[in-house]
Amino acid sequence: MKLPEIFIALKVRTVLSKVPEYSALVNKYCHAVTFLTIYIREAHPNDGEWPKDVYHQIPMHKQLSERIEAAKLLQENGLAGNLVVDTMEDLACIKYGALPERLCLLNPDGKVCFMSQMGPWGYSLSELENAVIKMCEKH
Numbered sequence: 001m002k003l004p005e006i007f008i009a010l011k012v013r014t015v016l017s018k019v020p021e022y023s024a025l026v027n028k029y030c031h032a033v034t035f036l037t038i039y040i041r042e043a044h045p046n047d048g049e050w051p052k053d054v055y056h057q058i059p060m061h062k063q064l065s066e067r068i069e070a071a072k073l074l075q076e077n078g079l080a081g082n083l084v085v086d087t088m089e090d091l092a093c094i095k096y097g098a099l100p101e102r103l104c105l106l107n108p109d110g111k112v113c114f115m116s117q118m119g120p121w122g123y124s125l126s127e128l129e130n131a132v133i134k135m136c137e138k139h
Contacts, residue, residue, distance in 0.1 A: 037083045038093075040099060041093065042058050103115070103116035
């Protein structure tokens with residue numbers, strides 16, 4: 001039986017503060033849900049209009065290899081679950097309206113059954129957990 005999937009489209013700057021909470025969620029529900037993090041382009045690269053400070057340290061990716069290197073920061077900081085990177089054409093980002101961030105829960109048939117508001121302020125991981133609980137009750 002195929003498990004429901006959660007994917008979270010994130011950028012490094014914001015997610016590092018949420019890695020422990022997100023990883024706890026992954027570890028709690030990995031038996032029931034497949035977790036996938038899609039690293040998308042940085043919304044506020046340090047070579048853009050944003051200030052060069054501790055929060056804006058990643059330049060705009062010009063090549064996929066740069067995006068992959070930036071995504072490794074998530075793993076190095078303890079991100080649990082599967083991690084992939086979006087294409088340089090930002091296909092996942094565009095399909096799910098994920099810039100700057102978005103949480104989605106797909107049912108086993110691949111249909112979106114929960115989509116958060118835009119992050120990082122428009123969602124909470126507790127909302128996602130509630131959606132996972134409801135999904136598990138149905139399956």
